[in-house]
Amino acid sequence: MLPELAFDKLGADLLLAMCEGHGNVGPIVISKGEKMAKVRTDVPYQLVTILTNIYPFIGQKKLALLCRRCDEKALAELEKRGLVDEKRVLRIGLACSADQIKACRCSDPVPSVVHIGAPGKPAGEDELMNKLLAMPSEERLKFWTAQFRKCNKCFACTLNCPVCFCDDCVLEERTFVAEKGIPPGMSFHLIRTFHLSDKCVECGECERSCPAGIPLLTLRKMAAKDMKALYGFVSGDKKKVSPLLTTLEGEPMEDECHEC
Amino acid sequence: MTEFEPTILAFCCNWCSYAGADLAGVSRLQMPPNVHIVRVMCSASVKPEYAIKAISQGIDGVLVLGCHIGDCHYMTGNHRTAKRFPVVQKLLEDVGIDKTRLRLDWVSAAEGEKFQKVVTEFVEDVKRLGPNPLKEVRF
Amino acid sequence: MARTGVFICHCGHNIASIVAVEEVVKFARTLPGVVVADHNLYSCSEEGLSAIKTSIKQNNLDRVVVAACTPRTHEPLFRKICEEAGINKYLFEFVNIREHCSWIHAKEPGPATEKAKRLVAMGVSKAALLEPQAETESSVTPTAVVIGGGLAGLTAAASLVAQDIDTHLVEQEGEIGGHLSRVSVLAPEFDESRKLLDSLMSGLAGSEKAHIHLRSKLKDVHGFVGNFEVTIDEHGKELKIPAGAILVATGAQEFQPVGEYGFGELQGTITQLDLEKMLSEGKAPNRTVFIQCVGSRQPGREYCSRICCNTSLKNALRILDLNPKAAVTIIHRDIMSYGTAWEELYRRASERGVRFLRYALANPTKVTRKDGSLLVEVYDETLAERINVEADVVVLATPMVSRENSGDVSKMLKVPRDKYGFFLEAHVKLRPVEFATDGVFICGSARWPSSAKEVMCQALAAAAKAAIPIKRGKVIIEAITAWADPDKCAACGNCVTACPYEAVEIATQDGKQIAKVNDAQCKGCGACVAACPNDAMQQRGFTTRQLGAMIDSLVKNALEAEQ
Numbered sequence: 001m002l003p004e005l006a007f008d009k010l011g012a013d014l015l016l017a018m019c020e021g022h023g024n025v026g027p028i029v030i031s032k033g034e035k036m037a038k039v040r041t042d043v044p045y046q047l048v049t050i051l052t053n054i055y056p057f058i059g060q061k062k063l064a065l066l067c068r069r070c071d072e073k074a075l076a077e078l079e080k081r082g083l084v085d086e087k088r089v090l091r092i093g094l095a096c097s098a099d100q101i102k103a104c105r106c107s108d109p110v111p112s113v114v115h116i117g118a119p120g121k122p123a124g125e126d127e128l129m130n131k132l133l134a135m136p137s138e139e140r141l142k143f144w145t146a147q148f149r150k151c152n153k154c155f156a157c158t159l160n161c162p163v164c165f166c167d168d169c170v171l172e173e174r175t176f177v178a179e180k181g182i183p184p185g186m187s188f189h190l191i192r193t194f195h196l197s198d199k200c201v202e203c204g205e206c207e208r209s210c211p212a213g214i215p216l217l218t219l220r221k222m223a224a225k226d227m228k229a230l231y232g233f234v235s236g237d238k239k240k241v242s243p244l245l246t247t248l249e250g251e252p253m254e255d256e257c258h259e260c
Numbered sequence: 261m262t263e264f265e266p267t268i269l270a271f272c273c274n275w276c277s278y279a280g281a282d283l284a285g286v287s288r289l290q291m292p293p294n295v296h297i298v299r300v301m302c303s304a305s306v307k308p309e310y311a312i313k314a315i316s317q318g319i320d321g322v323l324v325l326g327c328h329i330g331d332c333h334y335m336t337g338n339h340r341t342a343k344r345f346p347v348v349q350k351l352l353e354d355v356g357i358d359k360t361r362l363r364l365d366w367v368s369a370a371e372g373e374k375f376q377k378v379v380t381e382f383v384e385d386v387k388r389l390g391p392n393p394l395k396e397v398r399f
Numbered sequence: 400m401a402r403t404g405v406f407i408c409h410c411g412h413n414i415a416s417i418v419a420v421e422e423v424v425k426f427a428r429t430l431p432g433v434v435v436a437d438h439n440l441y442s443c444s445e446e447g448l449s450a451i452k453t454s455i456k457q458n459n460l461d462r463v464v465v466a467a468c469t470p471r472t473h474e475p476l477f478r479k480i481c482e483e484a485g486i487n488k489y490l491f492e493f494v495n496i497r498e499h500c501s502w503i504h505a506k507e508p509g510p511a512t513e514k515a516k517r518l519v520a521m522g523v524s525k526a527a528l529l530e531p532q533a534e535t536e537s538s539v540t541p542t543a544v545v546i547g548g549g550l551a552g553l554t555a556a557a558s559l560v561a562q563d564i565d566t567h568l569v570e571q572e573g574e575i576g577g578h579l580s581r582v583s584v585l586a587p588e589f590d591e592s593r594k595l596l597d598s599l600m601s602g603l604a605g606s607e608k609a610h611i612h613l614r615s616k617l618k619d620v621h622g623f624v625g626n627f628e629v630t631i632d633e634h635g636k637e638l639k640i641p642a643g644a645i646l647v648a649t650g651a652q653e654f655q656p657v658g659e660y661g662f663g664e665l666q667g668t669i670t671q672l673d674l675e676k677m678l679s680e681g682k683a684p685n686r687t688v689f690i691q692c693v694g695s696r697q698p699g700r701e702y703c704s705r706i707c708c709n710t711s712l713k714n715a716l717r718i719l720d721l722n723p724k725a726a727v728t729i730i731h732r733d734i735m736s737y738g739t740a741w742e743e744l745y746r747r748a749s750e751r752g753v754r755f756l757r758y759a760l761a762n763p764t765k766v767t768r769k770d771g772s773l774l775v776e777v778y779d780e781t782l783a784e785r786i787n788v789e790a791d792v793v794v795l796a797t798p799m800v801s802r803e804n805s806g807d808v809s810k811m812l813k814v815p816r817d818k819y820g821f822f823l824e825a826h827v828k829l830r831p832v833e834f835a836t837d838g839v840f841i842c843g844s845a846r847w848p849s850s851a852k853e854v855m856c857q858a859l860a861a862a863a864k865a866a867i868p869i870k871r872g873k874v875i876i877e878a879i880t881a882w883a884d885p886d887k888c889a890a891c892g893n894c895v896t897a898c899p900y901e902a903v904e905i906a907t908q909d910g911k912q913i914a915k916v917n918d919a920q921c922k923g924c925g926a927c928v929a930a931c932p933n934d935a936m937q938q939r940g941f942t943t944r945q946l947g948a949m950i951d952s953l954v955k956n957a958l959e960a961e962q
Binding site: 306 | 470471495497498500503506511513809813815816817835899900923925926928930938947951958961
């Protein structure tokens with residue numbers, strides 16, 4: 001069913017999916033006509049992150065990938081910035097299971113077209129976020145500093161993030177993250193959150209891959225709440241320009257120049 | 261116990277707020293000596309990362325001053341500044357740092373008095389907040 | 400490792416009386432990279448500059464930091480000295496310890512000195528990371544555009560044309576002259592303004608270099624010094640004029656005191672320009688009362704409009720010339736007849752029977768109609784008595800106020816205005832006829848209400864300044880443009896969107912997509928730098944490492960001091 005969908009119906013040359021192989025489950029690219037591996041739709045992973053890594057090597061080929069709602073939104077953010085050609089990335093809509101939705105505290109779990117799985121209901125709110133917002137700021141700061149102390153700059157969060165597209169991350173240098181060793185200071189996490197504020201799709205990959213168990217998804221959700229409150233902005237819509245790149249009236253900057 | 265004197269970093273744009281600060285000086289308008297100005301060409305060039313870095317390293321307050329909306333020497337530069345900094349303020353709040361440690365305001369080249377007012381007010385506000393709690397945090 | 404020289408200026412006692420200069424010098428010597436630290440009485444003087452030059456050569460310096468006044472005045476001067484001493488002029492950093500320190504912390508010399516030290520340390524840390532830059536040149540369009548065809552505009556245009564410079568004069572009315580053609584006699588000489596207008600026009604009308612556009616308004620302005628494109632609307636037709644310099648000579652307008660002293664309701668209450676019309680027709684009232692400072696020198700409009708007292712003195716004498724038996728009273732709150740000639744007119748007016756009564760804001764004057772005449776009730780402060788004066792005409796001497804459309808002009812040219820709407824010059828003393836924006840100049844009442852003589856002086860000064868880039872034929876573009884590090888750039892396009900001048904585009908270089916900045920278009924605002932997520936975009940002279948180092952320096956010095 002999946003190979004016909006990808007290669008015949010959608011016309012892809014390549015399929016990217018989580019598959020069994022070598023006694024493990026990992027992201028695998030299957031070419032048209034190649035022997036099909038066993039696809040596992042129950043193992044969540046950010047395939048868009050893998051896509052951005054292999055994108056320079058697929059030439060003009062069309063690639064289909066299993067796309068959850070967050071993957072779809074991540075693709076929209078990348079396409080908006082001209083980093084991925086939407087005509088060559090084909091989506092196979094994958095609906096997340098109830099357990100997956102709960103783990104992500106996901107409020108937007110259903111992709112625009114569902115090919116695999118049954119559409120689930122959105123989860124309740126992030127309880128930790130609500131707890132933190134109700135705390136006085138001193139307690140909140142205590143919580144986050146205790147969490148950030150665990151960070152050892154493994155960069156798993158940035159490497160696995162689908163919308164983090166810089167090869168050379170500014171957090172690797174000492175210009176803005178002054179601390180020589182680990183843990184890095186508050187600036188590491190605040191700058192990351194700021195950079196993600198207009199693109200994070202709340203896929204939760206950062207939290208899942210953090211070896212120190214820092215509740216990063218909660219922090220992202222707090223930032224997303226801020227963007228919604230300040231600018232009515234939600235990531236993942238290809239037509240919405242980032243509010244950080246528009247004038248106060250919301251007009252895109254491109255219309256500005258007259259200086260030729 | 262000596263009174264807490266905050267250390268404040270300010271970014272002023274060459275055409276408006278830096279000139280406004282100059283005018284305040286020329287007019288001998290007195291203000292507290294806690295503010296240290298970094299000159300930039302436009303408030304739009306002030307990376308939010310600078311404010312985050314400064315606060316993260318213990319600076320008690322960060323002031324970003326640009327031209328009034330509509331009067332930016334580089335047309336819409338200050339629009340960008342106006343969109344970016346509220347986000348940084350909210351993020352500071354989210355992690356438990358008082359967002360009023362970061363202030364964005366508009367001072368024109370003719371507003372020496374406004375510069376004095378903003379500086380004096382901001383120093384008082386930050387004094388009231390107390391030292392930046394990140395100074396005590398040993399990461 | 401940098402070899403930095405730090406020079407702290409006393410600026411006479413402007414800095415030294417508050418900031419302990421020698422302490423700052425001692426502190427500067429401890430900073431990384433500083434091989435020599437010294438102080439000067441006046442760094443900008445011949446002596447001071449020469450001392451810096453000598454020190455650069457003797458100590459083999461490759462970075463120079465001067466801590467003195469504001470870079471907005473003398474940065475070019477010190478940069479030139481560095482160049483003369485053999486250092487690239489962009490390896491110079493200016494620290495402001497006067498306008499931003501000694502002058503504003505006059506009662507706290509101790510803290511001011513500590514702050515000066517921290518500011519110097521910030522400057523030194525930035526200087527260590529400065530890179531030499533090469534400047535590019537741009538040609539200059541040998542044309543000037545003068546906005547406003549009144550006395551200021553005409554004088555400036557005549558001077559430019561006399562220097563063989565192609566000049567376009569843009570006037571919104573249907574005829575040239577502005578207020579000059581509405582006022583027939585100019586004092587204190589009592590010359591006919593017609594003669595002045597004719598002489599200015601003859602300089603222009605005969606020349607093929609002069610282009611006068613009547614019924615024309617400024618529509619749009621783009622570009623930078625030497626390379627402006629000025630778009631005007633010439634009674635319905637759009638015209639684009641390439642120009643090297645722009646002069647603002649839009650003048651001011653007479654404040655109409657609606658609602659004050661019965662203006663607009665009582666017959667016979669008029670403004671100075673209304674009186675002017677009467678006098679030019681040879682009509683002089685029998686009984687005239689002038690009320691000075693109507694709408695000026697009071698809350699909301701605190702300034703003195705400079706010319707109103709003298710205009711009233713002039714007109715009082717003209718009334719008496721036309722009607723020797725006329726009764727003239729001037730009610731005032733100080734007669735501002737400054738200078739050598741005007742005081743003379745004040746005395747002459749008094750000798751010829753003009754009565755001067757002083758009033759105060761606390762006891763306002765009342766104007767009503769009684770039995771066919773106007774009745775002016777004034778409380779004379781000197782006599783401490785209420786005096787009633789009957790009049791046929793009450794002249795309300797109102798201030799000149801900024802033009803209604805000055806806001807539009809200011810936005811189009813990107814030049815600032817003060818709180819009264821008058822245009823704001825770059826520096827009151829050092830740059831009085833130009834704006835901080837290079838290539839745009841200001842003269843006449845558009846800056847502040849001025850007498851005819853003063854307007855002409857300013858206009859000649861502005862024309863002289865405007866001629867400089869035009870005659871030179873080239874302008875140097877300051878090397879503060881942006882560039883993208885091709886190794887870091889992720890081609891996300893933020894910078895392209897952020898740039899107000901479309902100076903950045905995503906292009907392919909060595910097979911990779913990266914952002915590229917067009918240096919000629921780049922205005923050096925740095926908006927792209929702040930939009931760039933991974934530090935690829937940098938601005939020359941304001942790199943993230945340089946500014947980051949300044950922050951680190953402040954953190955070190957201020958926070959260490961706390962412990």
